[in-house]
Amino acid sequence: MAKNAVQDNEQVDGPVVADAKPEKSDGRKRRWREHKIARREELVDGTIAAIRARGREIGMDEIASEIGVSKTVLYRYFADKSDLTTATMMRYVETILSPRIYEAISGDLDDFELTQASITAYVETVASDPDIYLYVMANGAGANRDVVADSERMIAELLSTVLGNRLREMEMDSGGSLPWAFGIVGGIQLATHWWISNKSMSAESLIDYLTMMTWGGITGIAAVNGSPAKFKSVPHPLVKPAED
Template sequence: MAEKTGGEPQIDGRSTRWDGHKAQRQMELVDAAVALIEEEGAPFRVQRLAERVGLSRSVLYRHFKDRAGLDELIRRRVVQSFMRRMEPTLSFEGTIEESVQRVVGAHLDWVAEHPRLYAYMGVGEHAMGDGSLVADTKTAIALMLSERFGDVLKALGVPDAPIRSVAVGIVGFVDTSVNQWVRDSQREVTEDELRAMLCRSVWAVLDATLRDLGVELSPQQKVPELEGA
């Protein structure tokens, strides 16, 4: 039994070490599940995961509360992978056109590299909806974009532009377009054509929004120069 000193219970170091081991093992199993989805697609059977890691199904489940708990950790792992690709592109370096191409390209590149993980994010209970992890991720990206848009507009003398709704709309448009393209068995455009179309469309929305705010910019304008205006 742990001794008490000054009325406070003492934490057994062996317990915390074991907790760390369990967490590490849990993440290893989640990584194995992600690899299984990459290879075989979703949904996947837990028995296939158990076979992959050399455990019985019952032992595997000891590491998770239930199937829903396993799925939640997998979703978080997939979202982390997606965000690692997206976050560096949200700094807006170079020209406006280059910045748009970089953000759209990162989204499309990740999907092209991980089509089954992307599909997994839209299957059944993983589908986008209020309060879902995927919806929260899209919102987070939109908020980061709106902050960057806002910084540029403030530098241009437009401090209170309602830009958040525009950012949410752009993220939703790109994601929906890419999602439909990935699922389309008879694609009407190539990946490069989709990329170019999305970039043109995003710039058209930005350009129209800027003009409504009394700002006219060239897509060749460098973003750092705008912020230093």
């Protein structure tokens, strides 16, 4: 059973007294909403622990058993498995993935170190919780897919801000910051998804390859001051490095 098991002793609201004063009724509703939010978070945390314990193929019966409640309790707070999965993904992004990426980019790093640290944070976070990631992605349809897309958008917009500010500091064209950021985040996310599904190389190798690709793109942008016109005006031979 999950470490922070919760007890199956849920109580539902009793009937509202007909002659109760409106403010008392509103107070009860507010307290119930607050209780429901807190209880959902508790059950989601229990779900994350259950997935870690039993793997990404876990079903609702197993989740309920691992948490220590009946399945009826889960359906009291979540409409269906999709609703629970959406809440789980949101919790994962808000409490695990995003904080680690924010921490990585908030350090006193040079541009290359920042690039490497961001990629490392993403890959290592997914690698440290593969069952959570794969559970969410396997059930990632409809609203669940929207949550995944929202998390990617949030990271891309953050990267766009960092990239745009840096280019402007260097008096370069920052007009492409947003598409560049979405391209970088999308490429890294897709490559990491491929990797976590088959593990055909080490995490360190994946990080190195993704860093090479990303940094190569950034230096290419910097070489033409971020200008598409300048980029198109010069040749782009694939240069073979000189032999040692």
